[in-house]
Amino acid sequence: MRRLAALGLAATLTLAACGGNDPETAAQQKKTELSLYNDKGAWSKFFEDMGTLSKQQISLGVKPVGYTDSAQYQAFIKASFRTDVKPDLFTWQTGGMLQEIVKQKQVAETTALWQEAIAAGDLPKDLAPYYTVDGKQYCVPLNVAYWGMFYNKKVFDQHGVKPPTTWAELEQAAATLKKAGVTPFYHTSVLFSFVWFEQIMAGMDPDLYDRLSTGKAKYTDPGVVAVMEKWKSLIDAGYFINAGDKTDPADVLKNEKTAMVSFGTFFNTSMTQRKMEPGKDYGFFVIPNVNADLPKTSVIFESGPLCSLTKSADPAASLNYLKWWTSTSAQEKWASSRGDVSANPKVTVADKALDTITKDAGSGKYRLVNRYFEATPPPILTAALDGFGKFVTEPGSYKEVLETIQKAADEYWSTNQ
Template identity: 30%
Template sequence: MSFMRTITAVSLAAALSMGTAVAADLALYSDKTPWNAGMTKLAEGASAASGATIKLQEITPTDKYQAFMQTSIAGNNAPAFFTWWNGQQLSDLVATGIAADLTPYWDQAIADGDFSADQKALVSVDGKPYGVLLNVANWVMFYNTAAFEKAGIAAPPTTWAEFIDACDKLKAAGFTPINAPASGGWMPFIWFSQLVLGTNPDSFVGLTDGSVAYDSADVQNAFKVWGEMYAKGYFTDPREQDDQKYFVDKSAAMFLVGDWHSGSFAEAGMEPGKDFKTFLMPSLSPDVQQSVIVEASPIVVSKAALDADPNLGKAVQSLMGADAANALGSTVQVYNGNLKAKAPNATIEANKELVATAKPRALVRWWEAVPSQIQGDLVAAMGAFMFNPTPEQATESMKTMQTINADYWASK
């Protein structure tokens, strides 16, 4: 799917002239249904602070949410508040003129010690912040501690050879080593991007800016390793739509995902720091620098809504406060980066320590970094491989992705 193509098709001018009608539609739209309790608290706090009534509205899965937002913006009916993504996804949104510049609120939050300038940069485009941080997450490998113990794995792997050895031991002990769903319209990129990242972080970055081809040697290596892992039976059935099912039912021992998922595991009855812990994924070679993906999700404010009702600025301040951060953390165990807030659980606190100790190269997640115009089509090609992980399909997927990629950058 293409965010910008949809906007263009119905006239960008229309999308920029939303008027004050948006202000009457005081909703906080989100695709994060598992975070309902926390998101509801945020909406309630923002309502109390501003005097407005802000209702939470949820649409899932993610691809349906994106389609809804495309239509809403193109039809002059963007919500006052809505969750989005940073990186190129935020840049594309800002280009439509819909997002409010939140510089005054960020300046105050930094002065108050709630956030840092580096955190502001996570939701900035050309130096200006266009979002309130909702989630700041490290992408780590979760593992079931009981499964590791049963398989005789004394400590988390620190090299790729140790990781493959752990997978073999887990399989021998009766577990599927890795939970790897293709659900939600986005998850196929997880292992593709991790294996490219582990092969060559520079190639990972190059895929997002057009300087590296999707059929380059490093991508070919990633697909080769990915296929070998499927052939060895390391992954769960990608058709499962409950993305955490196999991890929480303990049939799969590991799950590579953002540490925001720790709250969902806890809600399912797993205790963070006891039933599951985490480790940073090693590179495929000791010669390759270890990297970690840092995901940052913003809440965007409609410029038209804020212009129509300046009191909504108080809602923005509420969303950036420590009380909001703790409400989110205590209900759904998601961390928004507020420096005065408590870490939601032992896993998120431990992950902060893991990153501080290892000092890996921090990179923007592929989903946010890739141009939005080609994001959906690229993910579909990755998903095609997950459903048919053969060398022939790998070649076909790479060919399809590079055609999409080359056509996009040729148009720039």
């Protein structure tokens, strides 16, 4: 049904193109309001608030057009490349999806913008590689999230557990909680089934993680097998809740069903929405490396791009908005409205723990590791999510799971080197 909807939408856009305005005339128009197409329909109010501020500061407003179906959204954006119905701004994904549309010469280059923002301290240099294709930058960060561990402070205090600074301390904390009848960790068999895989691998061998995402390593390699065996040992120890539990992870943590939940900093919003006070009811810490000899602690991060097209109605206005978006004044509003962190290291976050990781990540303290969901090509990701979902319910199947994922990887990389 999604495919049919997408095809129908593409056909509608094609018809619209036949009766649209002349492209050269459209390109000469000077816009005072930009359309911002996005796949984050629930964020419409946040985008509207940003549009109000941008209207005041740079005389450019924003009209958000939100989608909740990602397949339909992607179909619209790709169809817009061939029609006159084009977004001024649009959200996308890093990794292979960004490379795909850049190769089609559809996305406006932002290299100069990145250079200026990095020099001004408005964007961290470590983020640039994830927006770089063939040595040039495209788009700017719509948002950024750093992954770590949220924990229930009441549970920790009650059992004398402190936020760990080493992996050994993390396992000791889990053992202490388990002995006291508290389940230490949350995990799931759907969608986010990859979280512990990426975290353990990034903390054991981040170079292997990078090679795996580019087809230069195999899922059946000894290093990957070792990751699964470490993960299995935690499951076998009884440190995780039932992977099939459908309870929202924020409720799991609030109701003390588990002591810790690994999630991105955006999870903070879910906690505050449940009247949980940061620093009092819950805390956040960076997950230590499994391999203590690594020079930097690996921190999983994700960043979603905000882009403009090379052939938008007013390219100069679109790029001007992207430049403003990275500024401190814009990012302070963006972060505070959502209760989240910002890609701009200058922005102060109300939550002290989240503010600290933002500053540290921006200063180069951590090795930033692209989230598995973005780092892995979609066909391989599909097989991996299914495989990890099976593994968390059948830990003994890990070798079979890795072989199945590798089959998908072999097929993909054979034609996509």
